[in-house]
Amino acid sequence: MASIKVDLQTLKGVQGKVVIITGAANGIGKTAARLFYDYGASVAIGDLDEQKGNTLAAEFGGRGHFMKTDISGWASQRLLFASTFEKFGSVDYVIANAGMPEKSGFLWEDRFDAAGDLEEPDLKLIDVNVKGTLFTSKLALHYFEKNPKRGSALVVIGSASGYFGGIPIAKYVTSKHALLGLVRSLAILGRERGFRANYIAPWLTSTEFSSEIGEIWGDRPINSQMEVAEAILTACADKTLNGRGLFVAKQIVDTEVPLHQLESQWLGPEVAGIFEMGRAHIQQSFGKDPTHYLETPGYQE
């Protein structure tokens, strides 16, 4: 088990940094925004919830910024990033946190139109959780390049559902698996472009998002928002972390290094060997160092 400890001294590293957090008017994002502020960062909030977003930004005074944002809209997110850069002069950390739960319109439910034909499923959740997070990541990489200090960090809020299925919320599970792929793919660019990318996989966490499950949860373990917020700050402040999956279930365990180390058990030695050879070759053909990014330190400022 690769346990990751929250070190309050390390968290102080966020002091003076500029962080953009999507979906920070409520829940995990809001608690993370307050923690970043308490540790001395400037905080830009992008959220659909104008009232709560503005109230939170006002709490942060000159170190706060709010822009009404729908992450599924490119122009909307571009404005969030541009206005943050204009106000604070850099973008150091980006927390792609906004997301939709799947509470209705399940993929396995059939709906029919007036002609009796099967209706196209509503994929708004994919637009928000996947397309919206790809937009956030694209803008993050663009603004990290403008950041002369470098050492920037992208943190993508996935879910335990990014590793496990077994529950019939297919659109949500698909979206969070997709975001794990996003982080695994971007982490390799980190060293040459001066940023790190990490995935946070919270287990059930007490927020509005999970309120319906919360009602039937009883006394089973559930994360506090602060436990996830501390993992988010750790992913930013701990410069050794890149390409990791911080699985948060009352404690933090990294899922990515152990999975990588167990590859030959997981796939069998022959298949693992073939895969490893191919991976290194493809990496080289893109002009990248063939060493696996999980075997090398992340970008160090």
Ligand SMILES: NC(=O)c1ccc[n+]([C@@H]2O[C@H](COP(=O)([O-])OP(=O)(O)OC[C@H]3O[C@@H](n4cnc5c(N)ncnc54)[C@H](O)[C@@H]3O)[C@@H](O)[C@H]2O)c1
């Ligand atoms: N709560 C849990 O149990 C849990 C578990 C695993 C992962 N997560 C993930 O954590 C993240 C935050 O969830 P939360 O529990 O804090 O939820 P929440 O409902 O408390 O907050 C979500 C915030 O995102 C905003 N938002 C929603 N759609 C948006 C959009 N299109 N554009 C901009 N903002 C938008 C909402 O207005 C809200 O402020 C989500 O990505 C969620 O998938 C939550």
